Amino acid sequence: MMEGLNKVMLIGNLGADPELRATPGGKAVANMRLATTDTWTDKAGEKRERTEWHRIVVWGKLAELCHQHLTKGRQVFVEGQLQTREWTDKENRKNFTTEVIATQVTFLGQRPDQRSADPTRTGSRGAATQEPASDGQPPPMDDADVPF
Amino acid sequence: MMEGLNKVMLIGNLGADPELRATPGGKAVANMRLATTDTWTDKAGEKRERTEWHRIVVWGKLAELCHQHLTKGRQVFVEGQLQTREWTDKENRKNFTTEVIATQVTFLGQRPDQRSADPTRTGSRGAATQEPASDGQPPPMDDADVPF
Amino acid sequence: MMEGLNKVMLIGNLGADPELRATPGGKAVANMRLATTDTWTDKAGEKRERTEWHRIVVWGKLAELCHQHLTKGRQVFVEGQLQTREWTDKENRKNFTTEVIATQVTFLGQRPDQRSADPTRTGSRGAATQEPASDGQPPPMDDADVPF
Amino acid sequence: MMEGLNKVMLIGNLGADPELRATPGGKAVANMRLATTDTWTDKAGEKRERTEWHRIVVWGKLAELCHQHLTKGRQVFVEGQLQTREWTDKENRKNFTTEVIATQVTFLGQRPDQRSADPTRTGSRGAATQEPASDGQPPPMDDADVPF
DNA sequence: TTTT
DNA sequence: TTTT
Numbered sequence: 001m002m003e004g005l006n007k008v009m010l011i012g013n014l015g016a017d018p019e020l021r022a023t024p025g026g027k028a029v030a031n032m033r034l035a036t037t038d039t040w041t042d043k044a045g046e047k048r049e050r051t052e053w054h055r056i057v058v059w060g061k062l063a064e065l066c067h068q069h070l071t072k073g074r075q076v077f078v079e080g081q082l083q084t085r086e087w088t089d090k091e092n093r094k095n096f097t098t099e100v101i102a103t104q105v106t107f108l109g110q111r112p113d114q115r116s117a118d119p120t121r122t123g124s125r126g127a128a129t130q131e132p133a134s135d136g137q138p139p140p141m142d143d144a145d146v147p148f
Numbered sequence: 149m150m151e152g153l154n155k156v157m158l159i160g161n162l163g164a165d166p167e168l169r170a171t172p173g174g175k176a177v178a179n180m181r182l183a184t185t186d187t188w189t190d191k192a193g194e195k196r197e198r199t200e201w202h203r204i205v206v207w208g209k210l211a212e213l214c215h216q217h218l219t220k221g222r223q224v225f226v227e228g229q230l231q232t233r234e235w236t237d238k239e240n241r242k243n244f245t246t247e248v249i250a251t252q253v254t255f256l257g258q259r260p261d262q263r264s265a266d267p268t269r270t271g272s273r274g275a276a277t278q279e280p281a282s283d284g285q286p287p288p289m290d291d292a293d294v295p296f
Numbered sequence: 297m298m299e300g301l302n303k304v305m306l307i308g309n310l311g312a313d314p315e316l317r318a319t320p321g322g323k324a325v326a327n328m329r330l331a332t333t334d335t336w337t338d339k340a341g342e343k344r345e346r347t348e349w350h351r352i353v354v355w356g357k358l359a360e361l362c363h364q365h366l367t368k369g370r371q372v373f374v375e376g377q378l379q380t381r382e383w384t385d386k387e388n389r390k391n392f393t394t395e396v397i398a399t400q401v402t403f404l405g406q407r408p409d410q411r412s413a414d415p416t417r418t419g420s421r422g423a424a425t426q427e428p429a430s431d432g433q434p435p436p437m438d439d440a441d442v443p444f
Numbered sequence: 445m446m447e448g449l450n451k452v453m454l455i456g457n458l459g460a461d462p463e464l465r466a467t468p469g470g471k472a473v474a475n476m477r478l479a480t481t482d483t484w485t486d487k488a489g490e491k492r493e494r495t496e497w498h499r500i501v502v503w504g505k506l507a508e509l510c511h512q513h514l515t516k517g518r519q520v521f522v523e524g525q526l527q528t529r530e531w532t533d534k535e536n537r538k539n540f541t542t543e544v545i546a547t548q549v550t551f552l553g554q555r556p557d558q559r560s561a562d563p564t565r566t567g568s569r570g571a572a573t574q575e576p577a578s579d580g581q582p583p584p585m586d587d588a589d590v591p592f
Numbered sequence: 593t594t595t596t
Numbered sequence: 597t598t599t600t
Contacts, residue, residue, distance in 0.1 A: 005550065007157045096244075182594080227301075300480040302482060332449065457597095
């Protein structure tokens with residue numbers, strides 16, 4: 001019996017191809033950037049639009065499936081939960097990053113285009129790094145973050 | 149017809165009484181901290197528990213209702229959408245804070261205890277401030293953030 | 297402040313073009329049949345699949361938009377609430393039909409095919425009927441069902 | 445990767461204590477009736493209220509937990525999926541009943557009152573029956589309905 | 593900083 | 597048949 005509810009549901013488009021890594025302990029993890037667009041008519045009758053960008057984290061077999069089948073621009077449905085990580089940047093300052101840990105990813109719309117055979121596009125890296133975050137980006141997740 | 153979906157649903161307990169402010173333009177806005185607790189049994193058969201803290205923002209009449217009826221510890225259901233704000237701290241560094249903009253708040257469980265007549269507990273402050281954020285806290289929202 | 301939560305979220309494909317009618321009082325209402333498909337691997341390692349059919353009801357301007365833009369086979373996201381109607385059939389027996397009253401409909405995937413200029417495909421019928429249900433179908437909704 | 449989405453989320457009160465049975469094959473299954481109440485202000489400014497009743501089905505260990513801890517009147521959150529069953533009544537007529545197959549049930553609010561020691565209140569019945577439905581009620585689920 |  |  002769960003104690004609470006922490007549920008996120010998103011439909012949007014990927015801002016880039018998923019990035020697949022492995023934790024030092026060997027768990028697959030994929031990161032995706034997802035844009036959701038909200039459109040409405042304001043009081044002045046003007047059409048308005050706002051895009052929100054979300055950081056999606058996918059673990060395990062689902063991460064591999066996302067890397068195999070999803071590409072930039074693809075429309076997806078994501079179900080998951082919110083998680084905020086604290087990390088320390090190069091200036092030794094605390095930063096907080098909120099991510100959606102996905103438990104379900106559904107590919108929407110048409111079959112994806114065939115994956116290009118781009119040799120620079122690699123999946124699980126041989127050496128997933130945990131070096132201090134640079135340029136204001138949150139560091140990759142590691143085995144302490146594995147949720148299972 | 150909406151273009152995407154950006155939906156959050158939470159059930160948890162308030163970490164503190166809601167804080168009610170007014171934007172310079174006079175819009176009521178309440179901030180609440182909500183804890184959702186996840187419990188599960190890990191592979192070793194151990195009971196595990198994780199608490200996640202969420203920043204909830206409520207606008208308008210709903211903000212006032214939350215301030216009137218909700219107190220620290222109260223269990224609530226929140227429905228809303230994710231929004232990430234960028235802000236600049238005292239050292240002129242960019243920070244990002246993700247919040248849940250609530251569209252529905254449901255009071256769960258028993259009626260709240262009678263509100264204490266604590267004279268220090270005030271609602272809409274006479275002077276909502278917009279000074280640069282201090283001590284790593286995101287600044288209050290202002291009229292540019294009003295979603296209606 | 298809402299008292300409870302009654303929320304349905306579906307992603308599936310339309311089994312037929314939406315049917316648009318008007319209530320006797322002139323409100324637009326569209327009916328759609330939506331299939332959601334669930335796939336999983338059973339204990340024996342077999343791929344299993346189950347399709348569930350849902351009755352979707354859409355009111356007002358959204359009903360007209362659905363009729364204009366959606367066609368059989370189209371993938372959609374539906375958000376709404378459950379409602380069970382009681383109706384009496386020709387043998388004077390009570391029947392119950394559960395429908396999803398949609399508050400949001402999102403068109404997923406590719407732009408719809410151009411609507412065929414089929415002259416038999418008509419929208420709001422001149423004469424929306426309320427005659428007793430025949431052949432086991434629930435009767436059309438009427439103005440008593442208008443939710444606004 | 446799921447093909448679609450079929451999600452229901454409800455917050456309401458139980459109309460009666462959960463009824464626990466076992467299928468002929470020995471699976472625990474609980475049935476609950478849940479009321480969700482919707483309140484709104486209509487165009488004339490009148491307070492309006494509508495209550496919707498839902499049929500909840502819970503399987504396995506979660507069914508047993510619900511039977512142990514939930515009683516009439518208790519407020520709960522239910523997450524699950526819609527399923528419509530077809531069944532034949534005594535007059536050999538087809539009937540359809542839509543149920544919510546719960547995957548999560550959260551007990552909301554205060555701890556439940558201590559369970560009364562009513563000796564007539566029994567849990568899993570020694571003999572779960574499958575006789576043809578009487579008085580317009582859908583028949584109990586059986587092993588063909590077990591979702592796992 | 594909540595709650596069980 | 598629940599609850600506020």
